[in-house]
Amino acid sequence: xxxxxxxxDVERDTGLSKDTLRVWERRYGFPRPRRDAFGERSxxxxxxxxxxxVKRLLDAGYRPGGLxxxxxxxxxxxAGDDSSVRDAPPADELRDWLALLRGNEAGALxxxxxxxxxxxxxxxxVLDIVAPLTRFVxxxxxxxxxxxxxEHLFTECxxxxxxxxxxxxxxxxxGARVLLATTPGEPHGLGLLMAQAMLALEGCTCxxxxxxxxxxxxxxxxxxxxxxxxxxxxxxxxxxSAAIGSIExxxxxxxxxxxxxxxxxxxxxxxxxxxGVTRVPTLEAxxxxxxxxxxxxxxxxxxxx
Numbered sequence: 023x024x025x026x027x028x029x030x031d032v033e034r035d036t037g038l039s040k041d042t043l044r045v046w047e048r049r050y051g052f053p054r055p056r057r058d059a060f061g062e063r064s065x066x067x068x069x070x071x072x073x074x075x076v077k078r079l080l081d082a083g084y085r086p087g088g089l090x091x092x093x094x095x096x097x098x099x100x101a102g103d104d105s106s107v108r109d110a111p112p113a114d115e116l117r118d119w120l121a122l123l124r125g126n127e128a129g130a131l132x133x134x135x136x137x138x139x140x141x142x143x144x145x146x147x148v149l150d151i152v153a154p155l156t157r158f159v160x161x162x163x164x165x166x167x168x169x170x171x172x173e174h175l176f177t178e179c180x181x182x183x184x185x186x187x188x189x190x191x192x193x194x195x196x197g198a199r200v201l202l203a204t205t206p207g208e209p210h211g212l213g214l215l216m217a218q219a220m221l222a223l224e225g226c227t228c229x230x231x232x233x234x235x236x237x238x239x240x241x242x243x244x245x246x247x248x249x250x251x252x253x254x255x256x257x258x259x260x261x262x263s264a265a266i267g268s269i270e271x272x273x274x275x276x277x278x279x280x281x282x283x284x285x286x287x288x289x290x291x292x293x294x295x296x297x298g299v300t301r302v303p304t305l306e307a308x309x310x311x312x313x314x315x316x317x318x319x320x321x322x323x324x325x326x327x
């Protein structure tokens with residue numbers, strides 16, 4: 023059976039307003055809905071899939087005119103992460119994890135993650151399971167295979183397991199003191215938590231303020247906890263102008279001695295360069311960045327979330 027979406031359904035699912043959809047239809051020729059006997063617009067599942075990806079790229083700072091005419095394969099490439107990613111687990115294995123989400127088996131998902139950590143260690147679980155699985159879940163949501171509450175359930179399960187393991191890690195004498203946060207408008211904290219795990223494994227003393235922290239509070243906390251590094255995570259949902267503006271403002275507000283690191287999946291970061299700010303492109307790069315920063319300045323990376 024072919025699923026047909028009303029314009030109200032598309033607005034609810036993608037976050038693109040009805041007015042925006044009508045303007046794009048006139049200006050770019052996409053989406054091109056069908057009309058019923060009453061003149062009401064209806065959209066195919068393929069059109070909605072493409073609109074989901076376009077919306078994600080718009081939130082990352084792209085302009086609609088450069089997106090809507092592109093084929094779906096190109097859009098998915100733009101929305102993906104850097105190529106410097108470890109080999110992902112086989113698709114069948116990722117789908118097994120996804121099946122637990124679809125079945126609302128939160129307990130089984132947490133137990134499987136905890137067992138994997140006990141067998142492989144925290145570093146391997148973060149890099150080889152949680153990071154690729156996070157990307158896989160995000161892509162499944164874009165294709166309409168997961169509902170928002172299922173994506174949130176995944177995040178909650180992963181955070182529960184990782185926080186439990188982080189509690190048992192000890193900082194090393196002389197290790198860097200790192201403050202982690204996301205700036206206002208950035209609601210995703212899973213990348214931040216993965217970065218915290220990697221930093222803690224390197225012997226850093228970490229203080230995470232969580233998501234959407236006012237810049238003045240980040241500055242105050244950095245001073246109070248005598249941070250060496252402030253680490254920001256920027257996901258693909260952040261508008262480019264807002265993300266870059268927050269980074270620039272924070273660099274001006276922080277003392278020069280405090281390094282500022284920025285990481286995450288936002289496409290805008292790939293074209294980003296700012297004096298006094300270090301982009302840490304992957305979770306694996308955190309160790310090398312710490313060794314380079316043994317003589318300050320620079321700030322921390324975090325993956326998507």
